Amino acid sequence: MKERAMTKEGTNVEVEVISTETIKPSSPTPSHLKAYKISFLDQLIVPGHYIPFFTYYTPPIRDATKAPNSISGQKILKDTLSETLTRFYPLAGRVQNQNEYVINCNDKGIVFSTARVNNCAMTDFLSSSQPKVEFLHQFLPTLPPVTKLGADNDGKDDDDHDGPAQLAIQLNIFSCGGVALCVCFRHDIIDATTISAFLNCWSSIILSKDNTKHKGAVFTPDYSAPSLFPQRGKESLPAYLTLGAGRKPEPEVQIVTKRIVFKATAVEGLRAIAASEHVPKPSRFEATACFIWKHCMAASGAIRGSQLPSLMCFPADIRRRMVPPLPRYSVGNILSMLLTDKYCTDGPAELDGLVSLLRKALERFKDKFVPGLQGPELYEAVSQSTQELHGSVSTRNANPYVFNSWCDMGLNEVDLGWGKPAWVSFIGGPSRFKNVTFLFDGAKEGDIDAWVTLDQREMEVLEENLEFLAFASLNPPIMINT
Template sequence: MEMRVEVTSRETMKPSSPTPHGLKTFNLCLLDQMTRMYYASVVFFYPSDPTRDLPVKIDHISCTLKKSLAEALTRFYPLSGRLSKNNLYIDCNDAGVLYVEARVDCSLSEFAKKPEIRLLDKFLPLHGVSTGPEEEAFLFGIQVNVLSCGGIVIGTSSSHKIMDATTFIAFFRTWTAIATGRPDQAMQADCMAASTLFPSSHTMPNNAGLWHGNPFTKPGKSSLRRFVFDSAALSRLKLDARSEFVPNPTRIEALTGFIWKHAIRASRMLSGMQPPSAVVQSMNLRHRVEPPLPEQSIGNIAWRAFATYENTRPEVELRDLVESVRKSLAEINVDHVKKIRGDGAFEGISKWLEEAGRIYTKMRQECYTFVSWYRMGFYDVDFGWGRPGWVSVQNFGDDAFKNVVIMMDTPSGNGIEALIALEEQEMSILEQDQEFLASAKPQLSMVLQGRSKL
């Protein structure tokens, strides 16, 4: 499918009120400092109501989005700032965020028939790793795409330098609350929590680059596919994953183990060997500290837990993998965080990097990264014209990204979508794995849920 996107306007949006002088510096935390200046992107699809007048509607929507965005930025003012040259803080100078409007020469129903992942990039204002001087780069951008049918696709690009998924959702809850006339439900960002938990440093720990992931990337091309697991499939997987150690696995634990199992199987079939394997899982720390941190705390307040599997017997048992997943997550508790926070942050993070280096070296190319955005609230992003009919992460299927899985809700809320990136030959094996396909349905078309007021 070919799709032409024409940018009709591009501007910089600034907070509706200037940031007070005493709030001009947002100190980065150590995890922010170690995070690359790259954009994580989410795309929201809103179907249209064909009975409404398109030009009037779009003008009103544009005005509402801009006005409410400017007001939301006063509450999350670091997003309008710029990174300092020394990578220690954000200069909250109200330089602004990128706001783009565009026209798309296809309808949402046409796109939904075969939603090609590569086309998602066209809906986005910013892409990948920031080019040019980092201290001049936007920290947030939005692109409002108007389709020929009147449907709207909102593409967002957020710098992972200061925004994890929880920060993103907190900002959008605030923005949508303002846009829909509910200012009492808008949040004020907490700009102190992250740097208090993990104070910044003028020097980086050894092997800080390992925070970005496994340095041992598999050769070959990457293949990115989306699979849907409905409620019945997830219930079966939870039953199959039960064990004495994990009598009641969660949906995410069971699905993580299931995908990991079949990725291991594909890798072993291709290589003819039975090497050990590992999964690294990203997890929100805000509720794993005492006292808990508010959801609107800005920054990378997340940790990574390793689950390992070193059994070399030919058949991999789902329950064994789920036990490893549960154990790795349970170890990251309040007591663990006490050892790596505050004055102990630099040493604690350095020890994690040392352990990560050992695991990556041992597992080599058999490490998988799992990210769960399940039930985080992405389908609650309603600017006043209804909930999105579909939400997707960006295309991350270039050859540098392999062994990556992102899980999030289905539009109905009953199932889970998994976006999986594997080496292309391994993906081909996975797509023919009948045991895998008994639970996983390849997403060949998009079914938009809900009723829009557009």
């Protein structure tokens, strides 16, 4: 299978998938672990949604036998991936009936593809004056269950009676030997923290077999979430799930995702501006997310002619907030959606005021929500906030903006034998849902890459806003040292 695209300079980029296979666990899953009931936190995620991201590696300069395009290098990757799946055995299983919320841990495996990116070096692809990040779609795994990103799911399986794979990986090898590793994971089963744990476990297993590398501890994931947060009956689930609603694509709206970079100096500048008596030291996330929120609201108001009430939503990891804290490598969607109070004031928002709204939401979570994590109030608290978000989307009486921070997630530590990633990215181009932003660590220390998804008309307004551009860089070159 071949796909073609043109870079900014007109270079012909050809992506050729040369192999696709199923990687299964190296050891069979014991019979007493065959049925894995997901937790009620997983139940609250709209089913059938896959999330992709990329890690980029420069060409290895030592030991050609470990190179990703060598036979021995491929064998190392696949063998160690198989060992990793033995530890993360639910990922190799199948959800045979979405309504039963049980993973059949039948060792069917995950999808692993290898593709050649011909006629193009990775640095040439990324370092042009305006990198064509929308071309990253052609580096996705090609199987239908994986490429239907964000597709609605009516509870039925596809033509494969075993159900679709829950994880797919594509190894895209550029002509220079550099790699763009694409990972697509099923979000209603695991969250970003879990997939980071999976990749870092894979890394640890690879490095443990290499005498020239530092040997990190190979850990075992924790599977206590289903017992701590036992799943609920279908009749008690929120309406947006039981009615098969979810988030529907916006009608007659063209939605785009763009990469917007905040240099380390810009982030520190925003933190200084965002400081107030209530929040004297805003975090990098608070300052950057609220700055984007402020200007997205303004862009929406400019298109509409008036500004709807708005709120910020963000998933908060509750592993470390448990008493005692859950292990970092706990598997599942162990998070809760937090919502700020609505911003209803006419006229331009002040950054410090938005940061205060965000901090108050975090304080409510800490003071009122966290003490009940162990009790029955948790389900009601989590489902209520999630229903409120979906209610705002469906009734369109408020403009919610969802922010996902993948900074400091450990994805930039995943060494698969070629060194740590030079860059970690989301995916640009057309999208299905608007007002969603993913924040990643940038290619340079201290930078933040924001992958912002908006109505195209609002994006055009945002990209011409001089106050916004005083801190934000629109898709600058990705400079990778080779």
